[in-house]
Each structure stands twice: as C-alpha cells, then as structure tokens.
Amino acid sequence: xxxxxVDAPAAGSDESAVDAFLQGGRPQEPTAQGGPSLRxxxxxxxxxxxxxxxxxxxxxxxxxxEDTFEKAKADPEFTAQIADxxxxxxxxxxxxxxxxxxxxxxxGVRIFLKREDLNHTGSHKINxxxxxxxxxxxxxxxRVIAETGAGQHGVASATAAALLGLECVVYxxxxxxxxxxxxxxxxxxxxxxxxxxxxxxxxxKDAINEALRDWVANVGNTHYLLGTAAGAHPFPAMVRYFHExxxxxxxxQILDQTGRLPDAxxxxxxxxxxxxxxxxxxxxxxxxKIYGFEAGGEGVETGRHAATITLGKPGVLHGAxxxxxxxxxxxxxxxxxxxxxxxxxxxxxxxxYLADIGRVRYEPITDSEAMExxxxxxxxEGIIPAIESAHALAxxxxxxxxxxxxxxxxxxxxxxxxxxxxxxxxxxxTAAEWFDLLDEDSPEAEIAKEGExx
Amino acid sequence: xxxxxxxxQNAAQHASKSAxxxxxxxxxxxxxLIGYLPAGYPSVAxxxxxxxxxxxxxxxxxxxxxxxxxxxxxxxxxQAATTEALAKGFRVPExxxxxxxITSKTxxxxxxxxxxxxxxxxxVDEFSRRLAEAGGAGLITPDLIPDEAAEWxxxxxxxxxxxxxxxxxxxxxxxxxxxxDASRGFVYAVSIMGVTGARASVSSAAKSVVxxxxxxxxxxxxxxxxxxxxxxxREIAEYADGVIVGTALVxxxxxxxxxxxxxxxxxxxxxxxxxxx
Numbered sequence: 149x150x151x152x153x154v155d156a157p158a159a160g161s162d163e164s165a166v167d168a169f170l171q172g173g174r175p176q177e178p179t180a181q182g183g184p185s186l187r188x189x190x191x192x193x194x195x196x197x198x199x200x201x202x203x204x205x206x207x208x209x210x211x212x213x214e215d216t217f218e219k220a221k222a223d224p225e226f227t228a229q230i231a232d233x234x235x236x237x238x239x240x241x242x243x244x245x246x247x248x249x250x251x252x253x254x255x256g257v258r259i260f261l262k263r264e265d266l267n268h269t270g271s272h273k274i275n276x277x278x279x280x281x282x283x284x285x286x287x288x289x290x291r292v293i294a295e296t297g298a299g300q301h302g303v304a305s306a307t308a309a310a311l312l313g314l315e316c317v318v319y320x321x322x323x324x325x326x327x328x329x330x331x332x333x334x335x336x337x338x339x340x341x342x343x344x345x346x347x348x349x350x351x352x353k354d355a356i357n358e359a360l361r362d363w364v365a366n367v368g369n370t371h372y373l374l375g376t377a378a379g380a381h382p383f384p385a386m387v388r389y390f391h392e393x394x395x396x397x398x399x400x401q402i403l404d405q406t407g408r409l410p411d412a413x414x415x416x417x418x419x420x421x422x423x424x425x426x427x428x429x430x431x432x433x434x435x436x437k438i439y440g441f442e443a444g445g446e447g448v449e450t451g452r453h454a455a456t457i458t459l460g461k462p463g464v465l466h467g468a469x470x471x472x473x474x475x476x477x478x479x480x481x482x483x484x485x486x487x488x489x490x491x492x493x494x495x496x497x498x499x500x501y502l503a504d505i506g507r508v509r510y511e512p513i514t515d516s517e518a519m520e521x522x523x524x525x526x527x528x529e530g531i532i533p534a535i536e537s538a539h540a541l542a543x544x545x546x547x548x549x550x551x552x553x554x555x556x557x558x559x560x561x562x563x564x565x566x567x568x569x570x571x572x573x574x575x576x577x578t579a580a581e582w583f584d585l586l587d588e589d590s591p592e593a594e595i596a597k598e599g600e601x602x
Numbered sequence: 603x604x605x606x607x608x609x610x611q612n613a614a615q616h617a618s619k620s621a622x623x624x625x626x627x628x629x630x631x632x633x634x635l636i637g638y639l640p641a642g643y644p645s646v647a648x649x650x651x652x653x654x655x656x657x658x659x660x661x662x663x664x665x666x667x668x669x670x671x672x673x674x675x676x677x678x679x680x681q682a683a684t685t686e687a688l689a690k691g692f693r694v695p696e697x698x699x700x701x702x703x704i705t706s707k708t709x710x711x712x713x714x715x716x717x718x719x720x721x722x723x724x725x726v727d728e729f730s731r732r733l734a735e736a737g738g739a740g741l742i743t744p745d746l747i748p749d750e751a752a753e754w755x756x757x758x759x760x761x762x763x764x765x766x767x768x769x770x771x772x773x774x775x776x777x778x779x780x781x782x783d784a785s786r787g788f789v790y791a792v793s794i795m796g797v798t799g800a801r802a803s804v805s806s807a808a809k810s811v812v813x814x815x816x817x818x819x820x821x822x823x824x825x826x827x828x829x830x831x832x833x834x835x836r837e838i839a840e841y842a843d844g845v846i847v848g849t850a851l852v853x854x855x856x857x858x859x860x861x862x863x864x865x866x867x868x869x870x871x872x873x874x875x876x877x878x879x
Binding site: 199200201202203204205206207208209211347348349353354357360361364365366367368461462463464465466472474476477478479480 | 670671672673674675677678681685688693694718719720721722723724744745746747749750767768769770771772773774777781792795796797
C-alpha cells in the first residue's frame, strides 16, 4: 500500500502542469479525445489532484479500506451482493424517461432523464452507502459515521446501517438540524443517532471535520461512510465505483431507446458523486459533450455561491488536493446555495482533473435559474426534482438551446441526458417559500428566513 | 525521495535548531519541554509575550499554531481559541511576526505547527523562506504525510528547516520507518488515537509508539496529545526525548493570560528530570 513518491504531483515529470497547478493556473485546452481511456481511473492521483492529505493516525484505516475495496471488487460474491441489492432493494435499474414537454423549453432537442429519483430513499446516494456499508462489514467494523448537509446522505447512511445491522452516527450542522428537523426525525426513525455540530461555521464542512475527529478516535470499530466522491484516497475512486452503475445503465438505455449515443450529458455538482457516476459511462465517447453544473448561488459575482471549479483555486481540504473555495490565506470560504446538497466549498478531485483537461465543462447555475427549471419540470412532466437536480435541468436547457442554435434544422435529432439525481419531496418547503406559496402563519413560514433551505 | 540523503542528513545534523534544543536538555539529564500556543490568541502581542514566558520558565521548544478554518486534529479548547483568533482578523503572515518576536528575545527553538493548505496557498517555498528569515526552526505538519511532502522536503532542505512529521499508534512498521526517515529535528509521537485535548491519564500506547520510533532509527522522539500536568510530563520524560503540552497552555492563557502560562510552564518543567538518569 505504500505509494511511490514519483506519483506525487510535485515530483511528477510534467513540470509545466505542476507549475500551473501550484500557481493556481489552468493548463492549456486539451487534446483529450483519442487519448488513453479516462474510465476506471484508480487514484490516488487524478493528474495533480487527489492524494492523501490526512493525519498519519488515519492512514492505516485508509490502507485497510483500500485493501478491502480492491479485494471486494475482484470477489464475485461481493459484486453479486451489490447487484442483488441494487435490483431488489434499491429498485435498479432506474428508468430513463424522455421529457418531451420539458424539452420544448430547451431548444426543441430531445431530453432524457436518468431517474435516480426513483431509487429507494429518493436519490443516487443509496448506491454508495450500500457499497460502503458492505465494505464496513467486510472489515469487521460495527459502527458507521457519516456527515450530512440537508440530511439526504444521512438518511441513506441510516438506511444502509439499519439494513445491515450497523450502529450509525450522523454529524449534521446545528443550523441544518433546526431547518431539517423532519430529516433528523427520519434518521432517528431508522435507528441512527444525529449529533448537531456547533463548531466553526456549523455547516456541511464542519460536519465533515467533526466526523473525521470521531473517526480518528474510534477507527478501530468505525468506518467513515463519506457521502461524496471527495476526500482522501481511496474515497474518490471508490465512491465513483459504486455510482458507475448510473452511467452504465444510462448508456445502454439511450442506445436501446434511440439507437445512438447522446450529444450531451448533464449533471449537477456539489462534491460530485452523482455526476462522476453518470459521466463515467461516457468519458471515452468522444462525441458526447459532458457538462457539470455547479451551484452559482445568488450569482458568482456576489461571492455567495458554491461554484468551486468555476472560481476556486487548487488547495487541500478533507484529504484531497482539488479546486477549493479559499481566501488568500488558504482559509476555506463558506459556500452558499439554495441547494444544501451542493453547498460545499470543495469538489471531488477527479472533477478538477476532468476540468483541467477539458473533458468536462463546468458552469455555474444560479438559485433563480435552478428554481425556474424546478418549476418547469413540475409543470411539464409531473416530476418534482430535488433542487440539486434542478441545477442540471437548468443547465440542460442552456445546452439544448446551444445545440439548437448550432443547427436549428436538426434540433429535434439532438439528444441530451440529464441525471435527475434525486426527488424533490425534501425540498417542498423550500420551494413553497421561494414561490411564496406558504400562509404567513404556517409553521414552515415561521422557521424559514427568506429563500432559506428547509 | 531522490534528494541526496547523505548531504542533507549531514547538513541537518548541524542545522537542526530543534535537535540542538533537545540535545541541550538531554545534556542536563532531562527531557525537553515543548509548549504550544496558537498565534493571535488572544492577540499577536500576547502570543509573543506568552512565548517568551514559556522560554523563560523552562520550555526548550515552542510550537506556534496557525489558526485554520478546518482544524480536524484539534479538540474543543484549541478550536475555540483558533476560531476566535480568526474572527479577530488573524492573517497567516502574522505567524512570522510571532516567530521573530520570540526568537529575537529567547534561545528557544520555535517551530510552526500548521495544517497544510495555508502553506500551499502562500507557496511552500515562499512560506519556508519567510519562516527561515524569521528565525523559525521548522514545521510540524499534522495533515501532511511524507507521501505527499515532496515539495516540502525540497524547501526544508533549501532553507535548513526541520520537518516534524507525526507517527501514531496505528502506524505500521513500514510507515514508521518511512516517517522517521523523512523527519528532521524530532519525530512527533501521537500518544493516543484522537484529537488534541486534556485527558486524565497518558495513554499506554504512547510508550510503545516511542519505542517503535526509536527502533525505526529516530534519535529524538517527543510525545504529544493529552499531556496536561507535571505528573504526565514526569511519566513521559521517563522514556521520551521531549514532552509536548498544548491544550493546557491554551486554557491557561485563556483563563489567566501570560502570567498563567508562565506559572504552568514552571510547574510542568518540574516533571522533566529523568528520575533514574
């Protein structure tokens, strides 16, 4: 498990890339297409990103996890277990639904939704938590801990822990606990203990800090069930592995339904786990344009956003080197988004690499744009999306309009896939507040400040 | 690393301020005392005054921590102090003022303890150059492992700085050897699997971590995490080359200012003499 230093970014042979990286610059537009496969990147490094920027106390646990994961991947019993849970517990394969009325607003291209919202627990998160909880069992660990923002990953972790008979502790910012009291109740119903985090900015990043402190102290019996494709190696590659099923299904389904590959694939990006899952299926298909949509919050010019790749600079946080929202001193800047699931100042290292080589294009979507797309999908398709996923929908509208502008006559032949990463039941109160649907004296209106995530 | 181990090792033997400070204590038949203070808490001037008080009352080495937004290895007391320092506007370059303020008035070796991102942001070479100029001895890096330290290895060689990596009860023999080999000045032995903070007793794991580090070739091993009183110091001084106290000193400056740091340091130093030495 000892990794060679020559793998480290600063010791690599590509001096110019390293220099550019260190100075926060971005390398030249790539030649990307036709190069070696981008699929199944094993880590620990994705170009100059990734690695293990972690306390020595946790390295043995990361080594153990890496070793267990590598052996499990090669074990037919494990892969069969995952396939069985995906099919008979989560409800996979998730549907690929054509959104014809929605597509009328996207330049008239064809739009297909990858329906991760139909999975058990209502989002893509279940793919990863089942995989990691099984690995925890393989390591003989009896306790899992997790961080959560709005509560989606916490609920998914509590679900997997209940299913597999593991103790579960979820760290959640104290403010988030207040705003998401129903999700706290869901986790508790599932048998988990929710610990409000009052340190630092009391947000998702502080919940991760507190989970890491717990992990250092309890690593003997505890697995840290990280919820996104970020963190120290092997987390980014491992979380991606459990989500690759999204892209594999989507690719086969679009070929089956349309007879060809899509022109574009769109997903929203916080840490980037749903995105890397669907992107992976298409990374080597040179004709497919891939787009990641970050949370632009109130607008990237306002400073109140979570557009990490768009505006961040490379740095290290929570174990990985990646783009990061930080000030001139390297202190992490608080992110802002109406979508709690995208409200994170970091991003998975593989996304930073895919951005630098130009294989994936990352763009910000504002709160307003996302909410308009949210309303549009509700009213044109009868599907209430998660506000996270609404960022991907808003991006798909732009992509569709661009494709149509390139060749108006052929718009109806263009195909765009959107990863609908989650359902919006959890977001009804936020949306009701946003669209001013609440009675002034309703309990929700009382809890919420203007536009606040509930 | 492909850097010339022989050359740097030799240079280091002469250059290491931390090693020299530990060796001076050893020559007096005792372990070294290392005290931690977060920069800018409650003010930059107070940190300098408290650092001088540490040195004048028995500390051989001083660690100055850089307040950071995401201190995953710190417990409540240090988190509260560094959060307050940041809220009051502490800026990273002020750490060099603190180092210079202490080294200009005392003989103590002054190291900076920092999470890695502030160093990355300033530039590892630039940070190292400024630290050396300020008279600093080197860096203690709680979230940087030798595997990721290629740039820091080069910069610390270039500016003659000590690089203090951590070893833990969970470190495998291979990692122990690798970390000891990469370190200069001393090796920081984490006494317990956990974060900083006072504890009632010293973990029994500490002794075996120190033994493993010595066996891996470390000449100087210092123990930190959970060390808060003279009794703890006495226990650790029996087998380690230095004893690191953090949270207790931070609580002292919080509750009683510089005077409280001075008297706690005086008390802690009574535990340093090896009884059978």
